[in-house]
Amino acid sequence: MKKIGIRIVLFYVLFLFVAASCVGTKINKPKVILTSTPSVTENLDSKSPSNIPTLFEISPEGNKWVDSVYNAMNLDERIGQLFMVAAYSNKDTVHFNAIDKLIKENKIGGLIFFQGGPVRQANLTNHFQAKSKIPLFIGNDAEWGLNMRLDSTARYPWNMTLGAIQDMKLIEKVGIQMGQQSKRLGLQFNFAPVLDINTNPKNPIIGFRSFGEDKYKVTERAIALMKGVQSQGVFSTGKHFPGHGDTEMDSHKGLPTINASKENLEQVAFYPYKKMFYEGLSSVMVAHLNVPSLESRANYPSSISYNVVTNILQKQLGFKGLIFTDALNMKAISNSNIPSEINFEAFMAGNDILLFPENVPLAIDKFKIGYSANLISEERLAFSVKKILKFKYKAGLNSYKPIETATLFKDLNSEDNEALQYQLYENAITVLKNTASVLPIKNLDKQKIAYVKIGDDTNNSFISTLKKYADVTVISDTNLDSLQVKLKPFTTVIIGYHKSDIAFKNGELNSDELFKINYLARNNNVILDIFAKPYSLLPITYFDAIEGLVVSYQNSDIAQVVSAELIFGAIEAKGKLPVSINTNFKVNDGLATEKLNRLGFTTPENVGMNSAVLSKIDILANKAISAKMTPGIQILVARKGKVIYQRSFGYHTYNNDLKVLDSDIYDVASLTKILATLPNVMQQYDQQKINMETTLGTMSPIFKNSNKEDIHFKELLSHYAGLVAGLSFYKATIDKSKFPSETYFRKISEEQFSKKMGDSLFIRNDFHDTIMKMIVKSKLSLKKEYKYSDLTFMILKDYLENTTGKKLDDLIQENFYQSLGMNNSTFNPLNKFDKNRIPPTEIDTYFRHQILQGYVNDLSAALEGGVSGHAGVFSNAMDVAKIMQLYLQKGNYGNHQYFSEKTFNDFNTCYFCAAGNRRGIGFDKPQLGTAGPTCGCASMTSFGHTGYTGTMAWADPETQIVYVFLSNRTFPVAAENRLSKENIREDIQEVIYESIVK
The missing domain is CATH 3.20.20.300 (Glycoside hydrolase, family 3, N-terminal domain)
Incomplete structure (x- = not known):
């Protein structure tokens, strides 16, 4: 000093x-250096490490x-x-x-x-x-x-x-x-x-x-x-x-x-x-x-x-x-x-x-x-x-140029930024405990999962993503004893600790939070996910009670999404701890977890697509809504196993009362064929209970000695059997005034009238037998040609129920939906979901005389009590994408093989293309000429289906694309299908293919 x-x-x-x-004077002469302040220039090179390269030289x-x-x-x-x-x-x-x-x-x-x-x-x-x-x-x-x-x-x-x-x-x-x-x-x-x-x-x-x-x-x-x-x-x-x-x-x-x-x-x-x-x-x-x-x-x-x-x-x-x-x-x-x-x-x-x-x-x-x-x-x-x-x-700076500001905001916020964020968190999130391989969560059909929040920051992205994988219930209670009572029925409890990324002292657990985690961990099967710096773990002394421990580091939206992916196995854990946590965890600790081939989430750029091109989808969707082709729309696009576009547009009705949310469920109409009936039929085929040459008379004895007895399975599912397009089953149920007859209907449920097809409208339980008899007696074309028929899948529903002894709605839940995590998919959704989650499909002025909201729009399916082989499923875009991804992965999803690759390949084959019939076995296929269900840009190996209410689900093995479009274009009336006439679904599909860059 x-x-x-x-x-x-x-x-x-x-x-x-x-x-x-x-x-203000120019200085040209050197000054004398005082001995008390040696010059920085004093022979520095001779005292510097000789092998440091000279990197700061400039040109002459x-x-x-x-x-x-x-x-x-x-x-x-x-x-x-x-x-x-x-x-x-x-x-x-x-x-x-x-x-x-x-x-x-x-x-x-x-x-x-x-x-x-x-x-x-x-x-x-x-x-x-x-x-x-x-x-x-x-x-x-x-x-x-x-x-x-x-x-x-x-x-x-x-x-x-x-x-x-x-x-x-x-x-x-x-x-x-x-x-x-x-x-x-x-x-x-x-x-x-x-x-x-x-x-x-x-x-x-x-x-x-x-x-x-x-x-x-x-x-x-x-x-x-x-x-x-x-x-x-x-x-x-x-x-x-x-x-x-x-x-x-x-x-x-x-x-x-x-x-x-x-x-x-x-x-x-x-x-x-x-x-x-x-x-x-x-x-x-x-x-x-x-x-x-x-x-x-x-x-x-x-x-x-x-x-x-x-x-x-x-x-x-x-x-x-x-x-x-x-x-x-x-x-x-x-x-x-x-x-x-x-x-x-x-x-x-x-x-x-x-x-x-x-x-x-x-x-x-x-x-x-x-x-x-x-x-x-x-x-x-x-x-x-x-x-x-x-x-x-x-x-x-010797040739400085001013900053151009016209596109500055866009340039600083390019799509590549978000794409990299996903990659970073996919590689950073770290698993420190995984007792009994609790991570990733498997066997969704046997799980009952709850989520409890700790911390004072947002958790919306985490919750919404968890719910895309499974039925996760958010539980909260300020009283720990009451909270534990609520958690008792659950097999797994996910605790999310959420602290703001903005707070510099991010992640300081207080004594109440520590006690709460300890209490819950001692009494439940717990996965603790820390959305804060790893030092948050320092005061925890009860790691033995925690089955799964995940460090997600930060509480950003992308960190929350990726962490939920990891919990359900869409990605594997790759991160390693950068610091030690007392003697419990040391630097470089980090467990690998199993990757299950479930759908994940990322940006278009991470799967070789262009966000700017995909944004054209928004324009087409909004065009359809503003022109009143449909009140609302859900659209999802996935590629290479990653959802890269999921948006909802419009409202439930033209009254603009309820905005469409991703979690809302639509009447998917004919998509039911490939979402419910076909996968169960494919399992029957996989188990060799039927084959391509099995006759209808063999499959369903009711058809023996009928004109349909010798129809082969391959012909039946290719719409090449000569069946009529459909039958007016409802005509058998109306009286002379053209209103539902009391012979077949009741306004309140009775023992023999328990199948509900509308508000205060129950059809007699045995009407299915009438339907099947009418199908057996229906005409059959002698000419072998392509003719689309709903009867095919009504027949298959009857076959499945008689063969398995289970109803189709139970069968699809047990065999597929529960284990796939399709928790938003069901027949008769009012038995499970709030009515406000279901956009109405039509104001029925011809039979049921009511707004159809939560009741299947298709009248033939309604006469079956809402459960038919050709219609009746309600679902959302995310759930539809799961089963389409299962098909794309040839029967495998979540590392569970639902049916063999051979079975899928057999069903995704067009056996009658040479005769001008584009159909596969149950699947629709791209057009052979100019008319057809796709944009014309999907590969010939692609497959899917469309639905009367304005729906479409399509997958392409060559580009690994899944595309789902759901709407209620039939509301309030289904008279003119402008959505189809103006090719909205097909034009959106074309944009998807246009966005592929590699």
């Missing part, structure tokens, strides 16, 4: 004598530019280059004018932008650059992307989340995107990555900003991130030298102390820097730390320590890039000395750029006094200023 006192005295003694002569033309600019500068301009001032794009004109003044009068060299917005910052950058004679350095703290400071920009995972990822190429991609966005915003510096080894879990300022506590893993990830950023022409800044990882004080509030020995620092904290220097790190930020082993003066900040900045960083470690101080307004430094001296001392310690300085005019005056007093040599000043100019040249 004695030297500081001497300098202060010298400043004030010399100020009156030399200040005037310094101002560049050096000529640097020299010419430097020689033309006066002292004010040279000193001004050392200052990088804080700027905000969310402040008022007073702030903007102050920056203008600093640029004009004090010739500052750069701006570090803090809070604001990207377009506002770009406009200010253009303004300030235009004001500055020499282009300014522009920088941002963007450790997890521009969103660390700016709204409306991409937010990437924290370093600690990236620390769990094992694929360095992904982390380099993060750097590439960060670099691209920084470049687009006119930045030259991203003050990242953080190189601190976070060995102290109580660290209040670094924590999740670190890649972890292992120096090798931190270094590996930092190098990957840096390479990505710098590959885009933006400079990375490693921070916070000499190492901020082992602290318990926030340097914004006070001066933290590092008690590690010099040897320990060299082996641990310095390690990333040494390696990064070899890889071309452009700049380093020096922290404000009290490090007794490196600086003998008590409580003397490392940022103004000559030994730390010059002797160690530059000479010992050989760093030749730019050196920044940490922000000079931080209490760790601002409270240690008078503000006007901090800048001078930081420069004399060996720093090149003074970040976030306070009272710049006064500080510059002190520099000029020091210069005149020979405290600062010309060589020392030139060393830093020319280095700054060299980096400005490398950044292209």
